[in-house]
Amino acid sequence: MSDYLISEQARGPSVGEVAPQSVDFPSLSLDSGERLEPVTIAYETYGELNEERSNAVLIAHALSGDAHAAGYHQGDDRPGWWETMIGPGKGFDTDRFFVICSNVIGGCKGSTGPISISPATGTEYGLGFPVVTVGDMVRAQKLLVDHLGIERLLSVSGGSMGGMQALQWTVAYPEAVASCIPIAATAKHSPMQIAFNEVGRLAIMSDPKWNNGDYYGGPAPDSGLAVARMIGHITYLSDESMRAKFGRRLRDKETVGYDFTMDFEVESYLRHQGEVFTRRFDANTYLYVTKALDYFDLSGGHGPLEEAFRDLPADMRFLVIAFSSDWLYPPYQSKHIVRALKGNGIDCSYLEMRSSYGHDAFLLENKDLTRMVWHFLETTAKQWGVRLG
Amino acid sequence: MDRPPDEEESTLRRDYQFIVDSIPEGVRVLDLGCGEGTLLRMLVDRKKVRGTGIEIVEERVYEAVTKGLTVHHGDFYEGLAYYPDDSFDYVVLSQTLQQAQDTVAVLSEALRVGRFVVASFPNFAHWKARLQLLCTGRAPVTRALPYQWYDTPNVHSLSIKDFEAFAHHQGIQIVAHCYFTRWGRARFWPNLRAGYGVFVLARKGAVFGCRAVE
Numbered sequence: 001m002s003d004y005l006i007s008e009q010a011r012g013p014s015v016g017e018v019a020p021q022s023v024d025f026p027s028l029s030l031d032s033g034e035r036l037e038p039v040t041i042a043y044e045t046y047g048e049l050n051e052e053r054s055n056a057v058l059i060a061h062a063l064s065g066d067a068h069a070a071g072y073h074q075g076d077d078r079p080g081w082w083e084t085m086i087g088p089g090k091g092f093d094t095d096r097f098f099v100i101c102s103n104v105i106g107g108c109k110g111s112t113g114p115i116s117i118s119p120a121t122g123t124e125y126g127l128g129f130p131v132v133t134v135g136d137m138v139r140a141q142k143l144l145v146d147h148l149g150i151e152r153l154l155s156v157s158g159g160s161m162g163g164m165q166a167l168q169w170t171v172a173y174p175e176a177v178a179s180c181i182p183i184a185a186t187a188k189h190s191p192m193q194i195a196f197n198e199v200g201r202l203a204i205m206s207d208p209k210w211n212n213g214d215y216y217g218g219p220a221p222d223s224g225l226a227v228a229r230m231i232g233h234i235t236y237l238s239d240e241s242m243r244a245k246f247g248r249r250l251r252d253k254e255t256v257g258y259d260f261t262m263d264f265e266v267e268s269y270l271r272h273q274g275e276v277f278t279r280r281f282d283a284n285t286y287l288y289v290t291k292a293l294d295y296f297d298l299s300g301g302h303g304p305l306e307e308a309f310r311d312l313p314a315d316m317r318f319l320v321i322a323f324s325s326d327w328l329y330p331p332y333q334s335k336h337i338v339r340a341l342k343g344n345g346i347d348c349s350y351l352e353m354r355s356s357y358g359h360d361a362f363l364l365e366n367k368d369l370t371r372m373v374w375h376f377l378e379t380t381a382k383q384w385g386v387r388l389g
Numbered sequence: 390m391d392r393p394p395d396e397e398e399s400t401l402r403r404d405y406q407f408i409v410d411s412i413p414e415g416v417r418v419l420d421l422g423c424g425e426g427t428l429l430r431m432l433v434d435r436k437k438v439r440g441t442g443i444e445i446v447e448e449r450v451y452e453a454v455t456k457g458l459t460v461h462h463g464d465f466y467e468g469l470a471y472y473p474d475d476s477f478d479y480v481v482l483s484q485t486l487q488q489a490q491d492t493v494a495v496l497s498e499a500l501r502v503g504r505f506v507v508a509s510f511p512n513f514a515h516w517k518a519r520l521q522l523l524c525t526g527r528a529p530v531t532r533a534l535p536y537q538w539y540d541t542p543n544v545h546s547l548s549i550k551d552f553e554a555f556a557h558h559q560g561i562q563i564v565a566h567c568y569f570t571r572w573g574r575a576r577f578w579p580n581l582r583a584g585y586g587v588f589v590l591a592r593k594g595a596v597f598g599c600r601a602v603e
Binding site for chain 2: 317319335338339342343345347348349350351352353354368371372375376378379382
């Protein structure tokens with residue numbers, strides 16, 4: 001997902017100032033067979049949990065996201081990454097729901113990851129951090145949800161990798177989830193998605209400063225990470241949105257330079273995006289999280305996807321959303337999920353939203369997306385007899 | 390798919406009423422071309438059905454989801470293919486049969502995923518349409534066929550007799566039928582007098598306890 005500066009007006013009402021929180025757990029077992037001991041989960045919450053603890057909605061973030069999904073940290077004028085969707089009267093309506101978002105394990109924004117100190121060595125994990133999966137990320141979130149005393153989430157949702165975690169929740173903890181809204185997601189990473197991630201990883205690992213992941217305390221592999229981000233960023237946009245945004249406009253010059261300095265606006269934009277990213281993101285985390293994405297296959301790599309959904313309770317509801325111009329997570333991947341759900345008789349709505357913004361469409365202000373999520377949650381709350389604030 | 394605006398069409402209301410009356414309580418219903426979900430919402434509210442719709446027009450899908458309904462955004466053929474056999478008790482094609490390009494494929498798929506199909510369509514052989522064609526020599530525009538030739542969503546022009554012959558030829562059982570004029574049911578000369586026909590269909594040789602609908 002990209003960073004977007006959305007106008008004050010388009011953001012609408014906000015949850016206001018929010019504070020990051022965190023909780024420690026003694027250990028977390030991982031799909032690889034290893035254990036993380038101890039493990040910290042960074043999270044934020046918005047809105048009020050009702051007395052029955054039945055109005056909780058978990059939001060999962062995408063590759064470069066974090067727990068700061070909405071509102072403002074003290075002294076910061078930049079809101080959380082899904083400010084357009086989370087807040088009073090918004091899609092995830094904080095006047096009615098208790099919204100939780102946590103940083104994934106393997107992340108670099110407060111939850112245990114490669115930049116955390118390993119108790120075994122007393123230094124940063126670096127590549128000593130065990131490889132984690134989307135299943136592990138969700139297992140960590142379950143610890144948090146249990147810690148908050150929530151037996152069943154009214155909904156789990158997210159875009160891109162967030163949508164994959166949401167899907168994983170329904171399969172891993174079917175009794176702890178009433179509904180799921182996967183947006184611009186997939187049930188398994190495609191060869192093309194893996195390919196882009198691998199190029200990103202190689203960009204990082206080819207940077208001499210990466211030093212086999214051991215760069216903390218020294219210069220970081222910023223140029224490698226920036227290139228990885230630039231590749232990623234291209235895949236989040238669309239041909240149409242790039243033509244509209246940049247055209248063939250030149251950057252600070254009247255004619256092309258006949259050299260290898262920057263000529264085009266789009267080049268300058270990408271370099272800027274790459275550079276900004278290195279200031280807020282860790283290169284090793286990029287390796288770990290993209291690996292988790294590539295390993296993701298809800299069917300477990302064997303048998304049809306239908307099998308994965310076989311044990312879902314009949315009253316679970318889904319709202320699967322794809323965007324027409326998303327070529328990174330194309331609508332066919334969402335339809336694959338829908339087909340497997342319908343094959344199991346699961347209540348599932350599917351929307352293919354017309355948008356020219358590519359994969360990033362889920363992050364942008366979108367009245368239809370807001371309205372659909374709001375009403376889907378309303379219907380789900382009614383079905384489960386949830387008392388809303 | 391396009392349906393004439395509800396408020397103008399008392400005939401269509403009767404068509405909805407007949408469909409609602411035909412469908413038992415608590416069954417599983419798929420509404421093909423559910424539009425904004427008016428009929429499906431009626432079925433959920435009055436018959437407590439477990440309802441799902443398929444609709445291709447994005448804005449209509451939004452309206453239907455806003456009504457609290459479950460809808461698949463996409464075309465019939467693909468949407469139907471997602472369902473295993475006998476996923477539904479009833480598949481409804483209200484004013485959509487004449488708009489589906491491949492009638493044979495849609496009906497056979499509908500009868501695969503549903504035990505019964507309820508299909509309604511405007512009768513092209515209604516006397517007003519016949520009279521207009523005969524007297525003015527132009528494509529008829531009537532209450533049941535409110536479109537001009539250039540903006541009609543209907544890709545097939547069929548009469549009640551046409552449909553009966555088609556069902557016979559395809560080996561589809563007509564379990565029940567009902568024909569409507571503007572004022573009520575057309576109990577005689579339906580192919581001349583009725584603006585709409587509604588049929589309840591089943592697979593040939595299907596064994597079921599048939600409800601008396603008419």
